Amino acid sequence: xxxxxxxxxxxxxxxxxxxxxxxxxxxxxxxxxxxxxxxxxxxxxxxxxxxxxxxxxxxxxxxxxxxxxxxxxxxxxxxxxxxxxxxxxxxxxxxxxxxxxxxxxxxxxxxxxxxxxxxxxxxxxxxxxxxxxxxxxxxxxxxxxxxxxxxxxxxxxxxxxxxxxxxxxxxxxxxxxxxxxxxxxxxxxxxxxxxxxxxxxxxxxxxxxxxxxxxxxxxxxxxxxxxxxxxxxxxxxxxxxxxxxxxxxxxxxxxxxxxxxxxxxxxxxxxxxxxxxxxxxxxxxxxxxxxxxxxxxxxxxxxxxxxxxxxxxxxxxxxxxxxxxxxxxxxxxxxxxxxxxxxxxxxxxxxxxxxxxx
Amino acid sequence: xxxxxxxxxxxxxxxxxxxxxxxxxxxxxxxxxxxxxxxxxxxxxxxxxxxxxxxxxxxxxxxxxxxxxxxxxxxxxxxxxxxxxxxxxxxxxxxxxxxxxxxxxxxxxxxxxxxxxxxxxxxxxxxxxxxxxxxxxxxxxxxxxxxxxxxxxxxxxxxxxxxxxxxxxxxxxxxxxxxxxxxxxxxxxxxxxxxxxxxxxxxxxxxxxxxxxxxxxxxxxxxxxxxxxxxxxxxxxxxxxxxxxxxxxxxxxxxxxxxxxxxxxxxxxxxxxxxxx
Numbered sequence: 220x221x222x223x224x225x226x227x228x229x230x231x232x233x234x235x236x237x238x239x240x241x242x243x244x245x246x247x248x249x250x251x252x253x254x255x256x257x258x259x260x261x262x263x264x265x266x267x268x269x270x271x272x273x274x275x276x277x278x279x280x281x282x283x284x285x286x287x288x289x290x291x292x293x294x295x296x297x298x299x300x301x302x303x304x305x306x307x308x309x310x311x312x313x314x315x316x317x318x319x320x321x322x323x324x325x326x327x328x329x330x331x332x333x334x335x336x337x338x339x340x341x342x343x344x345x346x347x348x349x350x351x352x353x354x355x356x357x358x359x360x361x362x363x364x365x366x367x368x369x370x371x372x373x374x375x376x377x378x379x380x381x382x383x384x385x386x387x388x389x390x391x392x393x394x395x396x397x398x399x400x401x402x403x404x405x406x407x408x409x410x411x412x413x414x415x416x417x418x419x420x421x422x423x424x425x426x427x428x429x430x431x432x433x434x435x436x437x438x439x440x441x442x443x444x445x446x447x448x449x450x451x452x453x454x455x456x457x458x459x460x461x462x463x464x465x466x467x468x469x470x471x472x473x474x475x476x477x478x479x480x481x482x483x484x485x486x487x488x489x490x491x492x493x494x495x496x497x498x499x500x501x502x503x504x505x506x507x508x509x510x511x512x513x514x515x516x517x518x519x520x521x522x523x524x525x526x527x528x529x530x531x532x533x534x535x536x537x538x539x540x541x542x543x544x545x546x547x548x549x550x551x552x553x554x555x556x557x558x559x560x561x562x563x564x565x566x567x568x569x570x571x572x573x574x575x576x577x
Numbered sequence: 578x579x580x581x582x583x584x585x586x587x588x589x590x591x592x593x594x595x596x597x598x599x600x601x602x603x604x605x606x607x608x609x610x611x612x613x614x615x616x617x618x619x620x621x622x623x624x625x626x627x628x629x630x631x632x633x634x635x636x637x638x639x640x641x642x643x644x645x646x647x648x649x650x651x652x653x654x655x656x657x658x659x660x661x662x663x664x665x666x667x668x669x670x671x672x673x674x675x676x677x678x679x680x681x682x683x684x685x686x687x688x689x690x691x692x693x694x695x696x697x698x699x700x701x702x703x704x705x706x707x708x709x710x711x712x713x714x715x716x717x718x719x720x721x722x723x724x725x726x727x728x729x730x731x732x733x734x735x736x737x738x739x740x741x742x743x744x745x746x747x748x749x750x751x752x753x754x755x756x757x758x759x760x761x762x763x764x765x766x767x768x769x770x771x772x773x774x775x776x777x778x779x780x781x782x783x784x785x786x787x788x789x790x791x792x793x794x795x796x797x798x799x800x801x802x803x804x805x806x807x808x809x810x811x812x813x814x815x816x817x818x819x820x821x822x823x824x825x826x827x828x829x830x831x832x833x834x835x836x837x838x839x840x841x842x843x844x845x846x847x848x849x850x851x852x853x854x
Contacts (some may be wrong), residue, residue: 270752270756271755272752272756291755293755293756293757293759297756300755301749301750303749305747305749305753307750308750308772309772318757318767322757322758322763322813323758366753366757394772433655
């Protein structure tokens with residue numbers, strides 16, 4: 220177990236393409252950090268740099284107090300779980316789990332002890348002599364985790380480990396990973412593009428965008444206090460409602476829509492108002508008019524989609540917004556709702572820089 | 578896909594015709610190897626077996642033929658075995674190493690090296706006999722097994738075969754092995770060798786058979802009768818004779834056994850191996 224520290228880490232590929240632009244980060248002992256971001260943002264590259272599978276162009280990566288920039292992957296004391304499981308097809312489950320340990324010249328009885336322990340923990344002890352192609356996706360995933368666990372590494376690295384599983388299994392494994400990580404208390408970095416996975420797993424999460432960390436913090440901190448437009452739009456499901464507006468000194472304006480209750484904002488700059496679907500509420504005294512065009516019933520709650528009265532987008536269509544309401548709130552298509560929200564729960568961003576103003 | 582009866586009958590008729598076309602000459606040879614020379618000369622080939630089979634085989638296994646009367650079929654069999662096995666082993670081993678280097682260590686010129694290797698397919702041994710003979714002669718390999726083997730090694734084809742296999746290995750899985758502490762040599766031994774077993778078997782069988790059936794090159798390179806291979810020796814005994822036909826059968830048998838033995842691997846290598854991952 221150890222802390223992981225990244226200092227001004229950069230990655231530039233030999234063809235000149237830049238992937239990572241100076242990342243600073245300190246991961247505490249036993250912490251589970253999630254790198255989350257859209258595909259191509261550099262989150263996997265960063266993880267692979269920690270693993271040693273990608274070289275570090277500049278900057279430093281430390282595990283514990285050891286600088287590992289030039290240490291070979293197998294000597295970094297990290298274990299990785301891959302998206303496609305990457306099980307060795309010609310080795311049994313036991314062979315897969317023991318391979319790394321044998322290469323480390325660990326005594327056979329110690330290897331066997333570790334395999335049995337890990338297999339029990341992951342409930343794969345009855346599969347130890349099977350070949351990977353005789354296992355289901357979920358079982359393969361467990362074997363891949365087992366292979367990482369027996370190494371007893373200082374750091375676990377997970378590269379989108381659940382994205383090949385079906386939705387139900389994914390939720391199940393997500394919970395299991397969280398439990399395992401708590402129990403083993405091993406510093407972990409987990410990469411995903413799935414914000415739900417990120418929110419639910421992370422002790423802290425790092426939102427990565429275009430090779431930079433946009434914001435790092437506890438999941439709820441990022442949810443309720445996003446520093447940029449990108450973070451606000453990436454974190455939270457359903458996605459935050461984003462309404463392009465301008466400020467006329469007293470109101471936020473978009474077409475015929477005028478919202479009072481805001482002050483101290485720059486005039487003549489394009490702004491974006493962000494309102495989460497769950498802070499919107501049906502309110503006769505509200506300032507929004509919404510024309511319902513779709514209701515999704517999720518069981519405990521309903522998501523109501525519709526167009527926002529008086530607004531237009533660049534394409535000339537009214538803006539679409541989403542409202543999260545209780546199960547009992549079930550409007551018909553084309554119903555008109557009046558919505559309101561507490562201005563303190565909304566965010567205001569500059570459109571050009573994405574910086575949050577309020 | 579559901580086919581009508583006529584379609585299936587037609588398909589079977591085509592297949593049957595193909596099988597007959599391939600197998601009848603072989604059956605003729607087997608039948609002829611049991612006939613005395615006199616019958617063969619008088620009546621030509623027929624599918625009816627005679628009673629001289631054992632005698633014919635005894636003749637060729639003990640007959641001392643050639644200019645010096647020292648050459649016997651068992652020597653030729655041994656030579657054929659050495660040459661074909663040598664070509665098979667060298668082709669399989671060298672191509673395996675070449676493909677491993679080309680695919681797993683992606684140095685910038687790897688692509689160029691591969692295409693140059695592949696381009697040698699356009700220059701079969703027959704098209705470069707004279708220069709190859711010269712080089713072999715400089716190296717002092719005339720009348721040696723090594724001289725018969727080296728120029729006939731088929732690295733290009735084997736490399737192509739193995740390269741396609743290695744390219745289908747997912748990268749993650751090579752990376753997992755790296756994290757597990759497998760360096761280049763260990764990865765070769767623990768992963769490349771076991772995973773290429775079937776493909777390797779196929780490459781070995783193909784190159785063994787091509788090596789076995791070599792005629793022109795061994796003819797050029799060996800003046801010493803002690804280095805004659807079976808394919809070449811048929812001429813010594815005489816193709817039209819009963820013992821000659823028995824020798825032909827002896828020549829067919831080892832590659833045939835090999836194909837039957839390796840058949841399972843052979844077919845599996847041609848199927849998709851990717852789903853194993």
